[in-house]
Amino acid sequence: xxxxxxxxxxxxxxxxxxxxxxxxxxxxxxxxxxxxxxxxxxxxxxxxxxxxxxxxxxxxxxxxxxxxxxxxxxxxxxxxxxxxxxxxxxxxxxxxxxxxxxxxxxxxxxxxxxxxxxxxxxxxxxxxxxxxxxxxxxxxxxxxxxxxxxxxxxxxxxxxxxxxxxxxxxxxxxxxxxxxxxxxxxxxxxxxxxxxxxxxxxxxxxxxxxxxxxxxxxxxxxxxxxxxxxxxxxxxxxxxxxxxxxxxxxxxxxxxxxxxxxxxxxxxxxxxxxxxxxxxxxxxxxxxxxxxxxxxxxxxxxxxxxxxxxxxxxxxxxxxxxxxxxxxxxxxxxxxxxxxxxxxxxxxxxxxxxxxxxxxxxxxxxxxxxxxxxxxxxxxxxxxxxxxxxxxxxxxxxxxxxxxxxxxxxxxxxxxxxxxxxxxxxxxxxxxxxxxxxxxxxxxxxxxxxxxxxxxxxxxxxxxxxxxxxxxxxxxxxx
Numbered sequence: 001x002x003x004x005x006x007x008x009x010x011x012x013x014x015x016x017x018x019x020x021x022x023x024x025x026x027x028x029x030x031x032x033x034x035x036x037x038x039x040x041x042x043x044x045x046x047x048x049x050x051x052x053x054x055x056x057x058x059x060x061x062x063x064x065x066x067x068x069x070x071x072x073x074x075x076x077x078x079x080x081x082x083x084x085x086x087x088x089x090x091x092x093x094x095x096x097x098x099x100x101x102x103x104x105x106x107x108x109x110x111x112x113x114x115x116x117x118x119x120x121x122x123x124x125x126x127x128x129x130x131x132x133x134x135x136x137x138x139x140x141x142x143x144x145x146x147x148x149x150x151x152x153x154x155x156x157x158x159x160x161x162x163x164x165x166x167x168x169x170x171x172x173x174x175x176x177x178x179x180x181x182x183x184x185x186x187x188x189x190x191x192x193x194x195x196x197x198x199x200x201x202x203x204x205x206x207x208x209x210x211x212x213x214x215x216x217x218x219x220x221x222x223x224x225x226x227x228x229x230x231x232x233x234x235x236x237x238x239x240x241x242x243x244x245x246x247x248x249x250x251x252x253x254x255x256x257x258x259x260x261x262x263x264x265x266x267x268x269x270x271x272x273x274x275x276x277x278x279x280x281x282x283x284x285x286x287x288x289x290x291x292x293x294x295x296x297x298x299x300x301x302x303x304x305x306x307x308x309x310x311x312x313x314x315x316x317x318x319x320x321x322x323x324x325x326x327x328x329x330x331x332x333x334x335x336x337x338x339x340x341x342x343x344x345x346x347x348x349x350x351x352x353x354x355x356x357x358x359x360x361x362x363x364x365x366x367x368x369x370x371x372x373x374x375x376x377x378x379x380x381x382x383x384x385x386x387x388x389x390x391x392x393x394x395x396x397x398x399x400x401x402x403x404x405x406x407x408x409x410x411x412x413x414x415x416x417x418x419x420x421x422x423x424x425x426x427x428x429x430x431x432x433x434x435x436x437x438x439x440x441x442x443x444x445x446x447x448x449x450x451x452x453x454x455x456x457x458x459x460x461x462x463x464x465x466x467x468x469x470x471x472x473x474x475x476x477x478x479x
Contacts, residue, residue, distance in 0.1 A: 178421025
């Protein structure tokens with residue numbers, strides 16, 4: 001098969017690729033080798049991968065034969081380097097973690113492997129996953145395939161770059177404040193944050209208030225298919241989302257029916273300024289939804305008037321991040337020092353040392369109250385439409401985690417860049433970023449749809465209808 005044809009395979013949907021492998025038209029080795037070759041070609045420029053598993057990936061590919069019954073046998077996938085892959089480095093992009101090699105597979109990794117996916121490597125993230133841009137002292141900056149001077153977003157920025165550039169057809173991501181949806185918006189991909197507790201955090205955690213795993217893909221159908229295999233509890237989970245009445249992919253494949261959809265570009269953070277181009281994209285998406293028979297209502301959510309919300313969010317988000325640092329202390333057998341961390345991580349670590357258990361619990365109560373109010377408000381509608389980002393993917397260095405003069409400045413700046421995402425980590429309900437449009441300079445321009453609690457299937461059906469009406473999957477960055 002010509003080299004260009006093999007590379008083109010990496011831009012095709014994962015179910016289609018699995019069919020080619022199953023029929024014997026393409027071998028798993030050909031597909032995995034194409035992925036590894038493209039990583040070797042592009043990663044020196046884009047810096048999307050922490051580690052690449054050439055020998056192990058090819059060995060796993062050689063074990064896949066035509067007729068393999070697993071649904072995604074032989075398909076390359078990348079894992080964000082904050083989830084354990086057995087025998088491989090787990091770094092959180094942090095120098096203090098060192099070169100710890102995980103002795104087990106995280107739940108999402110095991111489920112992907114069991115479905116036949118072949119892990120070709122692990123991808124970059126900001127240190128401890130704090131910022132919505134992927135720039136670290138340890139591994140450097142990850143560059144956006146659409147414009148290498150700009151961010152891929154974060155914290156799943158390496159995964160976003162890897163899929164957008166065709167290094168892998170699909171990649172793992174997770175989202176504690178927008179970290180799947182933000183790279184999707186920056187890199188022109190589909191990024192779903194599922195319902196809280198939909199995908200188990202086993203074996204490390206039984207429940208996290210803000211964080212949910214997922215994937216970055218090119219199409220809504222792929223996201224739905226992989227959600228079906230990742231969804232569901234593991235033994236020992238503290239809580240789990242109610243199972244759907246049917247597979248998510250089945251619901252996503254049907255017409256959604258007429259929906260009543262709220263639309264807003266009022267930001268949840270009062271000091272965020274929204275780019276008129278992002279507002280126009282939201283209005284264009286609303287017009288497209290109306291043309292498809294839906295009712296769209298411009299509405300005013302109960303947010304944006306409380307300037308303290310970022311601080312309250314930090315009081316809950318911060319301790320979750322700092323727990324990773326505490327685990328690193330256990331690994332290293334000593335306390336962390338200022339020299340062990342980037343200035344932003346050190347500042348957040350010190351803030352967390354001053355948060356009492358009572359304050360952390362109070363912050364979660366405050367966030368829960370905000371979430372209940374917002375869910376009740378959204379309950380008037382079937383979905384909510386917002387911009388995905390407040391502005392274009394920012395240039396690298398805009399949110400500098402290495403700025404020791406004002407380390408929390410990058411964190412505050414990140415809120416103004418991504419004001420629309422974190423609210424739905426608080427409510428826990430599903431939300432998806434869709435790459436409906438492009439800016440005049442070719443950069444992706446996304447919108448966000450938010451669904452009703454535990455109703456990912458309905459949200460995916462609405463997203464799939466938009467995709468069919470205004471397709472995006474064939475867009476590729478010029479590399």
